[in-house]
Amino acid sequence: MTVDHEGRGTTLAGHDQAPGSGGRRRANGALEAEILTLLHATRRALTPGEVTERLTAPLAHTTVATTLARLHARGVLDRAPQGRSYVYAPVADESGMTARHMHQVMEGGNDRASVLTHFVDELSDDDEDLLRRLLGNDG
Template identity: 45%
Template structure:
């Protein structure tokens, strides 16, 4: 029996294949690059989902689409975090819990990234 891959594993493999390329790849080229004899239709489905998520761009080349990555690993993780946050009713509570589980270094990095916002400056006026 074949061991099931974790969610997002195939998306990550497809993106890694695109990142390694020096030109846009068609579905067939991505499937060949994966090397695990993935079905063309499976790779096409993953590319379509990645395009819908904004993770890849596509352009028509002949009768096929060629894909280029739009996001790196960090950008893709940020989109997933945003999607999780968007599903919650009490986003503030989720953010409080998230900040509560950060390491001191991570918390400092977040504080530095946020810095003084222009909105809080406008509110002070």
């Protein structure tokens, strides 16, 4: 492990680690989840630098910028030019993001009817009643 000019611990391969973490890396998706939570809570578009400043663990600006670019490429974030950088914002609120994820999971299945059947079978009574009301089928 090396220490960069800002006192952050990094591996020789350049993977960011929190100081004192003993070389442990974040779990897959943990940084993406933290960034999305931060952007939803902020309720405005942020630059990679602003995101970096607000994260719980210090990370290299390039790591955050790369993660933001990947989320944008996957259609999770919108981005707009601002000066020499971009600002990033979620394409949907948290419930919209969850619904989008559910739709992506459905698209990945081979038997939609079976997937939906299993999904509905596992709903709580309250959620099943809510689904019936949303579908306009109260009885």
